[in-house]
Amino acid sequence: MSSTQQTEVGSKPSTPQTEGSAPISTKENEFIKAKSYLLTASTNTGINLYDHLSRVLTRVLDERPDNVADVIEDISKDTKRSKFTSDTDTVQDKLDKSTEVALAQLQKKLFSKGEGEEDEAQPDEEVETPLPNLMELCFYFEQAAIGLNREEVIRVWLALKNLVDNHPLQHVRFWGKVLGTEQNYYVAEVEYREGDEEEEEEEEEEQNEEDSTEKDEADEGEEEETEEDDFPKPEFKAPASPPKEDNRTGVNKKTYFVCNEPGKPWIKLPAVTPTQISGARKIKKFFTGRLDAPVVCYPPFVGNESNYLRAQIARISAGTHISPLGFYQFDEEEEEEEEGEARDHFVENLDFEGISVRDLVDPLLTNWVHHVQHILPQGRCTWWNPVQKSEDDYEDEDEEEEREEPDEPEPEVGPPLLTPIAEDDEIGGMSPWTPKLSSNLIPQYSISVMHSNLWPGAHAFAIEKKFENIYIGYGHKYAQDTYSPVPPPPVQEEFPSGPEITEYEDPTPEEEAALRAAQQEAAEAAEEMEDAEEEEDEEDN
Amino acid sequence: MEGDGLHLNIDYVGSSGIILSPEQKAALQTSLIILQNENKFNTVYFWGKISGVKDDYFLAQGVSKNEFDTRKTFYSKDCIHWGLLPPATKSMRDVSKLAKGRFTGDPSYEYEHVEVKKIGEGDDATEEEETVTIKEENRLASVVADIDDDVRIVPRAAYVKTPTGTVISNRSFEGLSVSESAKLCNYTHFREPKLLIEKSLLERANLDKAIDFMDCVEGDIPRGSWSLQFERGSGLVTLRSLLWQGYTFFHVPGSRRFGSVYFGTGEKNLDLPFML
Incomplete structure (x- = not known):
């Protein structure tokens, strides 16, 4: 405190005491120390406080601003900023290649039309394109306060266009966005053209x-x-795991592409196996955003993050993809052919008239149906009998007989396709779906929205003949109770103790000698016997 | 997220799936101004949305001069009519933790929690059931207080503590640089410090008392409970809390723009240690 006071007092025409004058008093000594401290140049910027303060005060006195005590910080900053610095810095002259620029350059490709495409553009319009009108869907979702930024949607749309251009696709849909800890996934759901x-x-x-x-x-x-x-x-031998469902059936009906950022390449997710689905049901992990990241968990998950992501996508689709009742119908010809088996094929109902918005938000939920097959506990949509498989396997027949003939297992049955969502299970007394109108103020123009409570982040809207599903979230199922990992398997039983594994005391040398003697005797006796027998034989001959 | 400029700032968190419908934006623009005026607040913050099974709650907070003073929290179901939430007391917050499941959307709804207590010792012990009822309004107030306590963050140096103890926004804050904003140590919990006093003298020696008066996010347990991501290359930094899923913070590096908002179910992610 004292030193600052002194500085103020002494800073008028202060020149340090010249050497050789009268001995320096302690007060003056302190003053010199203080001033030399103030004159210490900063190691970062090279300016010192003494010069800076004098510059600030000169400026204040020159300009005489109002309420100077309130803005002194700003003046101080401004003075520092206005200090001359050389522009010719070799580092700054280099081209700025920050991540922002890199991404912008990557995404610029999305906005260019591609060379030579302009001429073809007009005939293209007539051909039906599988690209959805994402902006229209975005508009509807925005009414319901769901979705993403409009700019982001445009980017996704352009990225989808890229996907359509590069692959023979019949049907494309923006499935949603899965949030990860490091990066996020944009997911596109596609169907290939027959045979392609x-x-x-x-x-x-x-x-x-x-x-x-x-x-x-x-x-x-x-x-x-x-x-x-x-x-x-x-x-x-581990029990045989159920086989993978073929492409275009069951959980592998659709193919999924993901990318981390619109403009980056789309990566096709591998087909999902039943083991992965049942494995994914037992774990709860955050996605990292890197497809090749390992999934470290207990019980161990077969595969890496791309498999886990694919399994979660299959589960979410099966649980939350819904459409208004009557929009889809079963193919009547097919119906007669396969009776008894679960129908897995449906077509768009061309006579669908649309259901009024009021009916769609009815809390009884009878006007919405699932249009993706339920996944059985086995991890497949169609049940696979594990017993019949094991019989024609290569196992030993004896073993089979010894084992109790397992009973014919009860086939797992799930709700058939196009079941109303009213039959969904409740979550601890809570309805699995929340129907809502997009607007209470102007209900006549509002749309109907469904929010899934089982998979938070899954939504659907419908108006007239349009409907769409979307998922934006972390990819986890809602559970009322906290997650607890599967307990480790029980400790294995010990090997039954018998004489062959029981430990005995080692025999003493005396005992050993006795045994050896006994053996020798026995051997001699046997030899004698043999000799006798031989003799007898010879006699016989 | 500050009430003025909400319609612009909300776009920064859109990539996390946080969107307001045009109707809600318009309604909030109108009602927040009135809220600020009627209650003589210095600033009104749009706090976020807690979605219930039947209905959602929109929440806003108002502060007077000192940003650290107890904030008044308001809730609304239609973005127009705001009701004051009771201040969350310690006992209220403890009891509210017993309530399980999602919010319903009805403030007068009562959760019931049955607690089994053992009375006596040894063989004479008898179990007695005690039912605790928790009003949803109280639970809402507690959850808001919990979230503010656990995860509300600001960039370092965005606020300063004056010698008189009041906390005001820092006039000379110019935003974090891109490289600074990639580090968790440059974000602080916007609450009374809890962990700062536990630091050793040596660690505290270089702290600026006016700026470093809050806890730094880096020490949060468990490690990795924040997901820091750059968007638009490095033009926007987003921090998402994995502890309270739905809490999203944004900052535009090199500018004064920052804010945070909570859009979620109001349930703490207790499974976090298993999920990382």
């Missing part, structure tokens, strides 16, 4: 095969090594 998917897959497989043959070789090498060591092999 196989072609594309074959190409991919060819590439994969090359990789896999290499891998196989590597694996074989490893196996040989292990054989040398001769580890005991476990007799346990």
